[in-house]
Amino acid sequence: MAICAYVTFEDPEGGDDERDLALSAWREAGIDGRVERWDDPAVDWSAYDAVVVRSVWDYILRREEFLAWTRRVESVTRLLNPSPVLETNTDKTYLRELGVPTVPTHWSSEGLPDWPEYVVKPAISAGARDTTRTADRDKARALAAALEADGRTPMVQPYLDMVESEGETSLLYFNGRFSHAVRRLPMLAPGMTYDDNARAQLRTPAPDQVDLAEKVLTAVPQPLLYARIDLVRLPGGEPAVIEVELTEPYLFLRYEPRAAANLATALRELL
Structure with a gap:
């Protein structure tokens, strides 16, 4: 064994x-x-x-x-x-090198784009830690500058209303093989309470989402036991990568009856 x-x-x-x-x-x-x-x-x-x-x-x-x-x-x-x-x-500056559509990101406190709302976070973070949503451009600039002063790379992104209606779609792959996908509830929506039993729902990803996720995976030369590709839709409707989770992602194993077995099969194959 x-x-x-x-x-x-x-x-x-x-x-x-x-x-x-x-x-x-x-x-x-x-x-x-x-x-x-x-x-x-x-x-x-x-x-x-x-x-x-x-x-x-x-x-x-x-x-x-x-x-x-x-x-x-x-x-x-x-x-x-x-x-x-x-x-x-573990450093989200990898998003600059993906070569696929990603959520627009400004990597400095200087020259912030004129967006209706901003999401500011550090490039090294997890679970929305140190992440702020604000409609105040000066506040967004100050938050980004504070990260820089602390030796951290800021990420400044537009807040996408589509996240509240369409949601984030997470596609889960084990040993390069699709297992399941979920729609994740928005974490920064006003008044959102995070009920663990409703944190996500199973969903069937659209063909354009699958195409984008698999394009990301094929660019990784190493074998991956697990990968979670998080996507959103931009205002024009096209899918974009918000994050590629290859380190310690929540895998939503409880949401798909076969998911844990899929993970175990993938591990057995790689052994």
Whole structure:
């Protein structure tokens, strides 16, 4: 039986509600999954057939330490997703190099475009941390400047009303194969309450969304155990990438009955 590490972080709140579902599916696929903290110095990573990065949600506070850990692990065993992928993906400046339609982004506090509303966030972030929506151009400029003063790269984007009507569509792929897609509810809409049971809904992606997501995936040369491609529609109706989640994405395993088994099958294939 293959032995794989399911890598998380020290989370006193136990926020990873996908862990048990994933590990159960791994067992059914003949994989012994063991939970490990990425920063636990006592772990012998070479004892694992593969090390699977999952809920490492504190990496944004310790990115360089986390990336050094990925390189150490990859020197002794298989890391999924691979270290070069994680290094690129943990800084959202990768969006500048995708070569596909993305949400318009201004990368400086200077010369902000004249948009009705702005979303300001740092290039290294997760879960809408340090993200602000504002209609005040001066406030958006000040927020971006504060990020720069802190040594962080700002991302300034227009707020897209389509997010509230169309929603964000997340397409999930395991070992390059489509598993399922969900419509994610807007996190920055006025009065939005985040009911976990209604955080997303299964949806069938449109052909143009599938084409765009798969164009992004084919540009990644390394094998990916998991990939989540987050898309929105621009005012003209065309799909655009808002984010490519290859590090520690929520996989919405509870929303599709076959999703956990799809993930386990993909891991078995890569082993």
